[in-house]
Amino acid sequence: MKELKILSPSGIVGYGFPEASFLAGVAQKPDLIACDGGSTDPGPYYLGSGIPFTNATAVKRDMTLMLKAACELNIPLVIGTAGGCGADVHVAREVEIIRQIAKEEKLSFKMAVISSEFDKDMLIQQLHNGKIEKLGPAPEVTEKDILDSTHIVAQMGIEPIIEALDAGAQVVICGRCYDPAAFAAPAIRLGYDKALALHLGKILECAAICATPGSASDCIMGYLGEDYFCVEPLNPDRKCTPTSVSAHTLYEKTNPYILPGPGGHLDLSECVFTADSDRRVRVTGSKFVPEAVPSVKLEGAKVAGFRTISICGNRDPIFISQIDDILENLKKRTADNLSADFNYNLDFIVYGKNGVMGQLEPNSQVSSHEIGIVIDVVADTQEHSAAACSVARSTLLHYGYPGRIATAGNLAFPFSPSDIKVGEIYVFSVYALLRSENPLELFKTGYEEVEG
Amino acid sequence: MKVCLKDIANVIRSKNAGPFELTLDVLLKDQEMFEKLRKADVINKKVIAGLYQIPESDVISIVYFPNAKAIKATIVRPLPSGALGERDVYGAQQHAPLVNFTFEI
Numbered sequence: 382m383k384e385l386k387i388l389s390p391s392g393i394v395g396y397g398f399p400e401a402s403f404l405a406g407v408a409q410k411p412d413l414i415a416c417d418g419g420s421t422d423p424g425p426y427y428l429g430s431g432i433p434f435t436n437a438t439a440v441k442r443d444m445t446l447m448l449k450a451a452c453e454l455n456i457p458l459v460i461g462t463a464g465g466c467g468a469d470v471h472v473a474r475e476v477e478i479i480r481q482i483a484k485e486e487k488l489s490f491k492m493a494v495i496s497s498e499f500d501k502d503m504l505i506q507q508l509h510n511g512k513i514e515k516l517g518p519a520p521e522v523t524e525k526d527i528l529d530s531t532h533i534v535a536q537m538g539i540e541p542i543i544e545a546l547d548a549g550a551q552v553v554i555c556g557r558c559y560d561p562a563a564f565a566a567p568a569i570r571l572g573y574d575k576a577l578a579l580h581l582g583k584i585l586e587c588a589a590i591c592a593t594p595g596s597a598s599d600c601i602m603g604y605l606g607e608d609y610f611c612v613e614p615l616n617p618d619r620k621c622t623p624t625s626v627s628a629h630t631l632y633e634k635t636n637p638y639i640l641p642g643p644g645g646h647l648d649l650s651e652c653v654f655t656a657d658s659d660r661r662v663r664v665t666g667s668k669f670v671p672e673a674v675p676s677v678k679l680e681g682a683k684v685a686g687f688r689t690i691s692i693c694g695n696r697d698p699i700f701i702s703q704i705d706d707i708l709e710n711l712k713k714r715t716a717d718n719l720s721a722d723f724n725y726n727l728d729f730i731v732y733g734k735n736g737v738m739g740q741l742e743p744n745s746q747v748s749s750h751e752i753g754i755v756i757d758v759v760a761d762t763q764e765h766s767a768a769a770c771s772v773a774r775s776t777l778l779h780y781g782y783p784g785r786i787a788t789a790g791n792l793a794f795p796f797s798p799s800d801i802k803v804g805e806i807y808v809f810s811v812y813a814l815l816r817s818e819n820p821l822e823l824f825k826t827g828y829e830e831v832e833g
Numbered sequence: 834m835k836v837c838l839k840d841i842a843n844v845i846r847s848k849n850a851g852p853f854e855l856t857l858d859v860l861l862k863d864q865e866m867f868e869k870l871r872k873a874d875v876i877n878k879k880v881i882a883g884l885y886q887i888p889e890s891d892v893i894s895i896v897y898f899p900n901a902k903a904i905k906a907t908i909v910r911p912l913p914s915g916a917l918g919e920r921d922v923y924g925a926q927q928h929a930p931l932v933n934f935t936f937e938i
Contacts, residue, residue, distance in 0.1 A: 424915035424922040518853045518909040627900035631858050635850045635907045637898045726917050739920040740911050741885050809852050809913050
C-alpha cells in the first residue's frame with residue numbers, strides 16, 4: 382500500500398500559515414490538502430448570529446493558496462466546518478469567496494457543498510421518536526430549545542465526504558464537520574485503516590500545534606501507511622517528538638484514551654508513539670470502536686437578549702475593602718432607582734478579585750490596590766439593557782458606602798461614552814446526540830462546476 | 834519531601850473540552866516523578882474538588898497518561914461557555930489553583 386501524504390496548512394482556514402512551509406509541503410506532492418475551518422471555542426455568538434469568527438480577507442488568502450495548489454497537483458481539497466460554525470449562512474460566505482478566487486485565478490473544478498444545518502420540524506420529530514440523547518453535562522433538549530434556536534447544525538462524519546468524492550468533486554466544502562473527518566474520509570475511501578486515518582486527522586486538524594514549538598498557524602504533513610502513520614512539521618524551526626505528539630492527544634479532550642466521534646470512538650489506549658527521526662513521529666496501535674447505532678453531535682444557539690456594558694475602575698482602599706457588600710446593595714438600589722417593567726440581568730465582573738475565575742476562584746481576599754469593574758446588563762431589548770446599565774453605573778458612581786471619604790465619585794472611567802452597546806447575544810441551546818441508522822441521509826450535498 | 838506542582842511540571846493549563854466541560858492538563862518534566870505521583874495518587878477527584886471548591890460529583894474524570902507524562906482532570910464547567918455570568922469563554926485561564934498546589938511525596 383502506497384504511503385498517502387496529507388497536507389494540513391493551518392489549524393483553521395483564516396488563521397494563516399507561512400507560504401514557505403506550505404510550498405515545502407506542495408513540493409512533496411501530497412495526495413490531499415485538508416483544513417479545518419471551525420470550532421465551538423469562541424462561544425455561542427457565531428453559531429447563533431450566523432457571523433463567521435474568521436475574517437473574510439484572511440480566509441481568502443489561505444483559500445487561494447490551497448485552491449491553486451490543489452488544482453496544480455490535481456488532488457482533492459477538503460474544508461471542514463466552513464465559516465467557523467458550519468451553518469448554511471457560514472458555508473455560503475466561504476463558497477462565495479471560493480467562486481471569487483476561481484474567477485481571479487482562472488481555476489476550474491467540480492465543487493461539492495455539504496449542508497449540515499437541520500430543519501426544526503425534522504429535529505422535533507426525532508426528539509419525539511427518542512432519537513435525541515443527552516450528552517455529558519449538557520441539559521436535555523426540549524422542543525422549545527429547538528424552536529428557539531437560530532441555527533442547529535450536526536457534526537458530519539466521513540460518509541457525506543466520501544459520497545462527494547465518489548461523485549467526482551475535487552473541492553469539498555463541508556458544513557459542521559467532525560474535525561478529523563475532512564482528513565480521514567478521503568483516506569478511508571481509498572481503503573486505508575479507519576482508526577489510523579481518524580487518529581491522524583485528529584492530530585492534523587490542529588496543524589502544527591502537535592509540534593514543538595507548537596502553532597495552529599503553520600503547516601504539517603501526515604504520512605499514512607497500512608499499519609502506521611507519521612507526522613512531520615514543514616517548517617524547519619519546528620519538530621515533532623513522541624512527547625509533543627502524544628501530549629497533543631490531551632488537548633481540549635475529556636479523556637486522552639477515548640475520543641468519541643460520529644459513529645463510534647477512537648481507542649488510543651494501546652497507541653505507541655516513536656521517533657522516526659529527530660522531527661518525525663510514528664504512531665501505531667490506534668483502534669476504532671463503532672457504536673451500535675451511529676450518532677452525530679448536534680449544536681444549536683439561541684438569542685439570550687441584548688447586552689450593554691460599562692468598564693470602570695476603583696483605586697480607593699475603603700471602597701475595595703467593602704466591594705462585595707457594595708455590589709450586593711447596588712443590585713437592590715438599581716432596581717429601586719429603575720422601577721423597570723422589564724426583566725434584566727445585572728452582573729458585575731470584578732478584576733482584581735475574581736474577574737477571571739468567578740465562582741471557581743479560591744482566593745476570597747482582594748489583595749490588589751486597584752480593581753477593574755465591568756458592569757454587564759442583558760435585557761430583552763437594546764434600549765432596556767442600556768437603561769439598566771445607565772442606572773446601575775450612575776448609582777455605583779455616587780453610592781454612599783459606610784466610611785466613604787472620596788465623596789466626588791467612586792469610579793474611574795477610561796472612556797467617554799462610558800457605556801457600550803454590545804448588541805444581540807446568544808447562548809448554546811442544543812448540545813446533544815442524534816441517533817441515525819443512516820447518517821448519510823442527514824446531510825444534503827449540492828454540486829457545482831466552478832469555471833474560472 | 835514537599836513538592837510544588839509548578840516546580841515539576843512543564844505545562845499546567847486549562848481549556849474547554851466542548852462548551853460544557855473544562856479540562857485541566859499537567860505535563861510533568863520527568864517520568865520518574867510522574868510514576869511517583871501516579872503511585873501515590875496525588876491528584877485525584879477529591880484533590881481537584883478541593884482546589885476548585887466543587888462537589889466531587891462534578892469531577893468527570895482523572896486520567897494518568899504516561900505517553901506524555903501527563904495528568905488530566907476534567908470537570909463540569911461552572912456555566913456553559915458564553916452563558917450569562919461567563920468569565921472565561923475559552924476556559925484558558927482556570928489553571929491557577931494547580932500552579933501552587935503543594936503536596937508531600
